[in-house]
Amino acid sequence: MSFLHSVRDIFRGRAMGTAGLIWLCVILFAALAAPWIAPFDPLDIDPVNRLTEPGWPHLFGTDHYGRDTFSRCIYGARMTMLIGLGSVAFALVTGGAVGMLSAYFTRLGNFLMRGIDVLMAFPALLLALVLMTLLERSVVNTIIVIGIVYATTTARILFGMTLKLKREVFIDAAVCSGAGHGSILFRHILPNLISPLLVQASFIFAFAQLQAAALDFLGLGLPPEVPSWGNMLSESRIYVTRAPWLLLYPGLLIILSVFSMNMVGDAMRDSMDPRFKDDIAGV
Amino acid sequence: MSAAPLLQVEDLKTHFFLGTARPFGSGRRLLKAVDGVSFSIGAGEVLSLVGESGCGKSTVGRTLTRLETASGGTARLDGREILSLSQAEFRPLRREIQMIFQDPFASLNPRLTIEQTLAEPLRIHGLAQTRTEARALIAETLQLVGLDPKVMERYPHEFSGGQRQRIGIARVMILKPRLVIADEAVSALDVSIQAQVLNLIKDLQRDSGVSMLFISHDLGVVRHISDRVAVMYLGRIVEIGTRADIFDRPSHPYTRLLLSSIPRIVPGRKRVEDLGEPANAASPPSGCAFHPRCKFATDICRTTQPPAHAVDTGHLSACHHIEALQKDLA
Secondary structure, three states: OHHHHHHHHHHOOOHHHHHHHHHHHHHHHHHHOHHHHOOOOOOOOOHHHOOOOOOOOOOOOEOOOOOEHHHHHHHHHHHHHHHHHHHHHHHHHHHHHHHHHHHHOHHHHHHHHHHHHHHHOOOHHHHHHHHHHHOOOOHHHHHHHHHHHHHHHHHHHHHHHHHHHOOOHHHHHHHHHOOOHHHHHHHHHHHHHHHHHHHHHHHHHHHHHHHHHHHHHOOOOOOOOOOOHHHHHHHHHHHOOOOOHHHHHHHHHHHHHHHHHHHHHHHHHHHHOOOOOOOOOOO | OOOOOOEEEEEEEEEEEEOOOOOOOOOOEEEEEEEEEEEEEOOOOEEEEEOOOOOOHHHHHHHHOOOOOOOEEEEEEOOEEOOOOOHHHHHHHHHOEEEEOOOOOOOOOOOOOHHHHHHHHHHHOOOOOOHHHHHHHHHHHHHHOOOOHHHHHOOHHHOOHHHHHHHHHHHHHOOOOOEEEEEOOOOOOOHHHHHHHHHHHHHHHHHHOOEEEEEEOOHHHHHHHOOEEEEEEOOEEEEEEEHHHHHHOOOOHHHHHHHHOOOOOOOOOOOOOOOOOOOOOOOOOOOOOOHHHOOOOOHHHHHOOOOOEEEEOOEEEOOOOHHHHHHHHO
């Protein structure tokens, strides 16, 4: 109940954020219910009906193997959610742990945060490319690589916030009560980091989509047989003049989803941090 | 005072390095926040530590609770040295030395209910085995500090400053400590609330017989609560004695400067002129640190640090010119 209340508080009066949230719910529903909504098997090859235009029964047309683009888009939502949630979880757990521990144990921090600095010196996509070439293409590896890229920013943010929190008087009070390191980290510091972590999560979710699509497009992301929006773009780019719908639909889906996640992230940040008031362009 | 005091502090030093070392720069500057402080507190006694901001009085309290690391000296609680213990060895002793913090808005974790905040010390020190037991103790302690036990379900932001400070006091008293360090415990509160909380602290202290180190800059408050008073200036105690010694027979020029600054009309007391701001603790003056502000200062004050002279039994003053001062007072 209190969860629903806080969701309502975040999105009340924020139209773009609400629209984003609705769109994400649609994507989530498509991902969960893909086998029941998709009219065709996304992997079914039908050479007779290659590159058919959008219409009936192929709503979004078919690709160069005669696979149904609409069904592949719906199954692609699964990959979107999987990659998004997976990289967010990986980035927050590893980045959060590194950031918090580095700020709390200063000596360890001097060592760990310099490692983070080195990783941050690489452009995000380049770092992901380097890591992917070292690993084989798979869903898990894609999640890990994107997770590592965004763990660095998460670590930086939590490092700063933990440094500030650990000087709070209530931490001194907990020490005086006899609290140990574990209790201070998990009972006193972590709960005060939940709001920034949630905001961070929404932005990582959005960037992870772009990153995943870019890796797929470059042929270094998910295995080619997996129906993901990025892979669909990558495979059909040579047919762009004959069958532009093959790029149009997955492209639109990527744009809409990333935009929605950013809007949701903005709404969450605005509601949690009064310094970012939504007076810019009425968003 | 009994022969064996509860807390015996000898030559306590807490030094801080200022800034970070630069690769080619000179060495880091040393701030001697506390530089050779000695005092004792008997069982059931209230010793006040007074002085201006930055004189190191809070650092004394933070060092004794091991929130800061001592650079030298000893502190014996019941004869047991506590400054050289590791944090792990000191943890069980934390129950005996508790601290009331200045800012009631910062000293409670906003994410924990009052019950969670008060249950934490009980759990750590194994004073309640079950939640029912803990709740009973918490309810009892909340009543002791004048709060309705029902408030334990609520979060800190639902309370006023005075109520929060009562919760902070409950967190201390629930452990039944032997020494309470009150660091400016009422100075962040509204004046109308200060008296209530101060009376609560005084009543709790008297009823439980706990010893107390009461750190404050407010001489009116100190006069109300103390048995003995120690006056600090730039990291040292300049005068220590009973409440009557300090307030009626001040024997250090700095104590007299402080007393004269109480905004109150007292017939017969001469107003001592203020001679400016305290010196920078990071580069204290030579000799007696107070000499630039002292109208009694002579050459010896500029070169030699004055030792503590006994004015009377238990009344010490670190000044070269005690005799001249006493003539002046009479």
